[in-house]
Amino acid sequence: MRTLTTLFIALFLSINFSNAQEDTTGQTVTVTINNITNNNGHVLLSLHTKDTFMKGPGIKSVKSEIVDGKITATFENISPGTYAVMALHDENDNNTMDFEDNGMPKESYGMSNNPMSYGPPQFATAKFDLATEDLEMNIRF
Incomplete structure (x- = not known):
């Protein structure tokens, strides 16, 4: 479970919000996300390829x-291709996913296609x- 926690932390810490040309x-x-539980913070979204998914920053954020x-x-x-979108409700605006002591996420998150999973x-x-x-x-979410 700590590996999952570390992976999520690394992913969301590495999101780069630069304004490059x-x-x-x-x-x-x-x-569009319609079921956010409150208006605190922001939602961080990143577009990923297979090579970047759960491994670091996406190709766009x-x-x-x-x-x-x-x-x-x-x-x-966006060029034609195969992608996935990851989204995080960053309620405290610290640009990272926060976790409980047991490794479970404290903040809501979601993926394109809305898969139901109990693991990463x-x-x-x-x-x-x-x-x-x-x-x-x-x-x-």
């Missing part, structure tokens, strides 16, 4: 303000294909 070609992936328990965030200029998230259950059209998805 971005490519202006590609599709958009718009994520977005930080979204919560309004009335909801957010909508968009990843722009898996790319195989969270992945989706982005082709030549924009994509919209809902994630549940």
Whole structure:
């Protein structure tokens, strides 16, 4: 369980919210979350490939303000491919996932496709294909 905890901490500590110049070609992936329990903090979202999923920062990251328990965030200029989205309700704005002493997360999180699992998230259950059209998805916490 400590390995899972360490992995989550490393993942969310490594999210980089820089404002680097971005490519202006590609599709958009718009994520909506409607069931956030409160408006505290922000929601951190990261777009991952198989190579980055649960291993470090995603290829793109977005930080979204919560309004009335909801957010909508968009990843722009994404090339066609296979991806997964990870989302974290960072209630205390410390840019990391917080854990109980037993290793269970204190803060809500979710993945694309809303997989139900009792262990660490898996790319195989969270992945989706982005082709030549924009994509919209809902994630549940």
